[in-house]
Amino acid sequence: MTSTSEVAVTHTAGRWWIIGAVVVLIASLLVGVMIGPAGPQWWRVPLEFVDRLPFIDVHSGLTSTDWAIVWQIRAPRVVLSAIVGATLSIAGASYQGVFRNPLVDPYLLGVAAGAGLGATLVITINRSGSSSWLIDPLPLISFLGGLTAVLITYMVGTLGKGERSATSLVLAGVAVTSLATAMQTFILQRNSDVVRQVYSWILGRLSTATWNDVRLVIPYVVISTIALLLHRRLLDVLRVGDEEATALGVNVGRVRLVVVVAATLGTAAVVAVSGLIGFVGIIVPHAVRLLVGTSYRVVLPVSLLFGAAFLIVADIPGRVLDNPAETPIGVVTAFLGAPFFLLILRTRQVNR
Amino acid sequence: MTSLAFENVRIEYGGRTAVAEFTDTVKPGEWLCIIGPNGAGKSSLLRAIAGVASHKGRILVDGSPLTARSSRRRAQLIAYVPQSPILPGGMTGREYVLLGRNPFVTHFGNETAHDHSMVNDVIERLDLSEFATRDVDTLSGGERQRLVIARAIAQEAPILLLDEPTSALDIGHQQQALELVDKLRREHGLTVVSAMHDLTLAGIYSDRLALMHAGHRVAHGVAEDVLRPETLGEFYGASVRVHREDDGTIVVVPHRVSGL
Numbered sequence: 065m066t067s068t069s070e071v072a073v074t075h076t077a078g079r080w081w082i083i084g085a086v087v088v089l090i091a092s093l094l095v096g097v098m099i100g101p102a103g104p105q106w107w108r109v110p111l112e113f114v115d116r117l118p119f120i121d122v123h124s125g126l127t128s129t130d131w132a133i134v135w136q137i138r139a140p141r142v143v144l145s146a147i148v149g150a151t152l153s154i155a156g157a158s159y160q161g162v163f164r165n166p167l168v169d170p171y172l173l174g175v176a177a178g179a180g181l182g183a184t185l186v187i188t189i190n191r192s193g194s195s196s197w198l199i200d201p202l203p204l205i206s207f208l209g210g211l212t213a214v215l216i217t218y219m220v221g222t223l224g225k226g227e228r229s230a231t232s233l234v235l236a237g238v239a240v241t242s243l244a245t246a247m248q249t250f251i252l253q254r255n256s257d258v259v260r261q262v263y264s265w266i267l268g269r270l271s272t273a274t275w276n277d278v279r280l281v282i283p284y285v286v287i288s289t290i291a292l293l294l295h296r297r298l299l300d301v302l303r304v305g306d307e308e309a310t311a312l313g314v315n316v317g318r319v320r321l322v323v324v325v326a327a328t329l330g331t332a333a334v335v336a337v338s339g340l341i342g343f344v345g346i347i348v349p350h351a352v353r354l355l356v357g358t359s360y361r362v363v364l365p366v367s368l369l370f371g372a373a374f375l376i377v378a379d380i381p382g383r384v385l386d387n388p389a390e391t392p393i394g395v396v397t398a399f400l401g402a403p404f405f406l407l408i409l410r411t412r413q414v415n416r
Numbered sequence: 417m418t419s420l421a422f423e424n425v426r427i428e429y430g431g432r433t434a435v436a437e438f439t440d441t442v443k444p445g446e447w448l449c450i451i452g453p454n455g456a457g458k459s460s461l462l463r464a465i466a467g468v469a470s471h472k473g474r475i476l477v478d479g480s481p482l483t484a485r486s487s488r489r490r491a492q493l494i495a496y497v498p499q500s501p502i503l504p505g506g507m508t509g510r511e512y513v514l515l516g517r518n519p520f521v522t523h524f525g526n527e528t529a530h531d532h533s534m535v536n537d538v539i540e541r542l543d544l545s546e547f548a549t550r551d552v553d554t555l556s557g558g559e560r561q562r563l564v565i566a567r568a569i570a571q572e573a574p575i576l577l578l579d580e581p582t583s584a585l586d587i588g589h590q591q592q593a594l595e596l597v598d599k600l601r602r603e604h605g606l607t608v609v610s611a612m613h614d615l616t617l618a619g620i621y622s623d624r625l626a627l628m629h630a631g632h633r634v635a636h637g638v639a640e641d642v643l644r645p646e647t648l649g650e651f652y653g654a655s656v657r658v659h660r661e662d663d664g665t666i667v668v669v670p671h672r673v674s675g676l
Contacts, residue, residue, distance in 0.1 A: 276526030294524045300511075301518050303504035311466040311498075312571070313491030313519035 078362035081355070082100070083370035092373040097134055097141035097164040099380055104130035136275075144273040144281075145379045145393075146372035148334040149344055151285050153371025154364055155327035156345025157352070158292045161299035161360050162323045163230045167351075170345040172235040173215035173324065177244035179335045182209025183265050184248045188255045202265075203336035205279060209244075210332030216240050218324070230320070232304070267392035268339040270379055281333045288330030292364060295323050299360035341375070341394050347401040348374055354408050374401075417442030417605040418493065418574035421467070424473035424632070427460045427631075434460035435471075438629035447601060447608040449622030451615060454594035456628040458611035459499060462577045465609065465611050466496035477575065487537065491519035499579040499611075501560075509547035509555070509563055513539060516570030538570045544594070556588035569600055574602065578610035582617065588616070594621045615668040619643055627651060639666040 099105040100306070104126050110125035126134070134221035138318035171177075182205040187249065190201060214237075234316075253261050298319050302309050306316045348371040349363060355360045375393075378400050382391040420442040427435040435457040448663050449621050450458045463469035467482065467490050474556060475482040475495055485493075486628040495516070499520045516538075517531040539548050545568055547559055555563065561581065568576055578597065582590040598621055612618040617626060619639030627635040629651040635642050643666045648656050 297521070297526060298523075299516055303502075303507070304500040304515060305469045307463070307466075308496070308498060308502060310468050310487065311496040312490065312515060313486075313488040313495075315487050355504075358504070359511065 078356065078359070081362055081366050082369070085366050085373070089369045089373045091367050092376040093142060096145070096376045096380065097138045099201035099384060100133065101384060103133035103138070107178035109134055115168075119290050140275045140278055141270055141273040141379070141383075143228075144278050144338065145270050145375040147278065147281060147285055148270070148338045148341060148358075149282075149348070149375025150328040150343040150368045150372035151288065151334045153352075153367040154289060154292050155347035156303050157349035157360070157363050157367045158295070158299065158323050158327045159345070160244070160349060161293070161302060161385065162320050162327075163234060164303065164305070165230075165234075166350065167346070168234075169342075170327060171241075171342075171354055171368075172234065172243060173217045174240035174330065175210040176340050177241040177248070177326055178213025179206040179332060180262075180266060180340065181244045181248045181251075182206040183339075184251050184258075185209075186260050187261050187332075188251055190256075191258060203277075209335035210335055211328065213240050213244055214324070214328045214332075222372070227261050233324075235237050260353060264392070265339045266394075267339040268394035270380075270393050272339055273337075277337045281337055285330050287369065288326045288333070291322065292327035292330075293368075294328075296360045296364045297317060299323070299364070303358075304358075308368065309365075337350045339394070341397055342395045343401040344371060344375060351405060351408050417501075418478050418607050419444045419476075420575055420607055420609065421476040421479075422461075422473070422475065425461070425464065425475060425601065426472040426625070427457070427459075427464050427469055428472075428561070429469070433631055434469075435464070435628075438628075438631075440626060440636070442609060444607055444626065445599075445601070447610070447622045448590070448624050448626060449618040450609065450611045450626050450628060452628035455630075456651075457631045458628055459579050459627075462496070462579045462609065462611055465575075465577055466494060467491075467497070472491055475597055484504050487521050491571065491573070493573050494575045494577060495571040495573040497564050497568050497579065497581055499583065501564045503552040503555075503560055505551065505553035507552050509552060510549065510551050511545060512552050512563055513544075513548075513566045513570050516567040519571060519573075520556075522602075534568050534572070540568050542566045542569070542587045556593070557584045558586075561585060561589070561593055565596060566598075570626060574605070575607045578608065580611055580613060583613060590617060597621075601661050615643055615648070616666070617668045619668075640664075640667060643668055 078088045094110060098109045108124045108126055112126045112134070113126050117123040122327050125303050154396055159168045159170050159172055160166050183202060186205045205239055216242045217233065217236045221233035222237070252262060297316060299313055300320065301314050302316065303311070309316050349367045352367045352370055353362055356366050375397070378396045379393055382393055385391055422438050424440040424442045425435060426433070428514070438457070438461060440448070448459060450459055460469055464471040467487060474632045482490060488636055513535050514527060514531070517527055517535065520531065521527055539545055542564060542565070543560060547555055547563060552560065552563065561584065576597070581597070584592055585593060594617060597608065600606060609646055610622070625642040626633050626637055626638060627647065634651060635647055641659070645656055645658050647669070648654050657669045657671045659669065661667060671672050
């Protein structure tokens with residue numbers, strides 16, 4: 065009897081972490097829309113949200129300009145931060161699971177380098193800022209660039225006659241990343257006038273976020289997230305290694321392919337609209353593991369939620385400090401992430 | 417009870433032949449012990465049965481070929497304890513044993529209450545309760561070995577494969593582990609195939625021995641027929657004495673040739 069209740073305890077602990085993470089995320093979303101350099105007093109914003117609920121009438125004192133600032137400028141940026149943070153974190157955790165390497169990030173198989181090359185091409189060719197395009201080519205081409213790079217990695221990495229091992233994939237990813245980066249450097253070297261533009265893309269941007277960006281990434285991100293969450297139990301089985309997982313009835317090659325495709329799809333989509341925001345995909349799953357344990361059944365959903373909250377919070381200094389020249393989000397994530405990570409690492413070691 | 421048959425099984429890795437030709441039939445409930453020098457092909461054979469290494473020829477489980485089954489179905493029939501199993505740090509003993517239920521859980525599903533109670537039962541019967549909530553990283557070699565066997569038992573497969581199950585254990589733990597396997601096989605009617613280096617233990621616990629050398633089965637039969645000084649000298653390059661105890665136990669003792 066005791067053992068049954070112990071199972072229940074483990075499950076409940078995971079559930080409480082997920083509930084806690086939901087609360088943290090909602091709080092971050094609220095704080096995110098309440099804070100900004102211009103606009104209404106912060107405490108009026110939640111009142112206005114309550115007022116907009118059906119059957120509830122509260123006087124918030126927000127003007128229509130205030131509301132436009134909250135809903136058209138702050139909200140899309142906060143929501144996009146949440147989506148980008150969530151996707152990079154769950155993709156990172158999944159990559160780490162499928163390659164059984166905690167130091168792996170979602171850019172491992174070349175998605176970032178491919179997207180960067182795509183963005184560089186668009187910025188270079190489209191220097192004049194031609195508005196004749198039907199759709200904005202920058203996110204589209206960087207998305208396709210990211211996917212193409214990973215496709216090449218996968219084809220090269222599984223070309224050999226031997227088993228489709230994780231190691232050969234990782235090595236192919238390194239090669240494809242180097243190749244794409246070299247091509248990007250070559251293009252930039254010949255077109256030094258766009259270096260600044262490309263550089264600002266690489267550092268990540270959430271400042272120009274609109275609801276349109278959110279609409280653009282949502283389908284990919286939803287598919288990717290659902291696919292990854294469905295594999296969280298199998299990621300736990302994969303922890304015993306390819307051979308033992310195979311002996312336990314898992315089709316390891318297929319699981320790895322599906323997880324890599326799903327994680328790449330989500331990562332490429334968010335990179336396309338936000339640039340390269342580093343650190344999130346490694347630091348969030350790591351921190352989550354230190355908090356909730358190593359089971360992917362808890363690590364994946366909690367990483368998703370905490371990742372979203374983390375990027376919202378990380379974006380706040382960029383929005384209020386040295387306005388209007390904003391600090392790039394990629395710089396902030398590194399500045400916030402590294403000490404936070406060290407702190408958790410340290411306290412956990414003391415506890416043990 | 418389930419039978420296991422090998423028809424001209426051949427296993428190659430990247431041009432190197434690990435098993436050249438292996439034909440044998442393991443009767444339902446039998447314990448076959450595969451012995452042979454390093455590199456003879458013992459592990460490769462076990463890996464092929466477990467579906468981890470590809471093979472030519474046929475491996476038949478209850479008369480139908482292994483390759484005709486899905487990996488999930490195969491895992492319901494065959495449990496595999498590798499030579500050096502990976503026990504992921506941060507996992508509790510119970511979580512580890514629960515992995516054995518994977519062949520019965522649907523692809524995107526979760527373990528049922530039956531899976532959990534089955535695991536609890538195995539943990540209780542194998543006297544592992546004190547390790548159930550501990551991180552597997554904190555366990556000793558013998559404790560880890562028992563946990564791996566527990567995972568294989570939780571798999572409820574009628575065929576149990578053990579690759580060097582005792583190589584990391586001291587003599588007491590070796591005995592305990594093998595006694596445990598023998599007890600479980602009698603209780604559950606398991607068919608057991610193991611690879612072992614300790615010839616005396618192999619002779620004591622198995623029903624039959626198969627001696628492999630350079631990918632071929634070169635001798636097989638009961639301990640008394642296979643464990644002969646000339647045979648072991650020829651295929652192991654070993655100099656041994658073989659004693660027969662009063663109870664019929666065959667004991668293989670290394671023998672130092674003077675003047676060598």
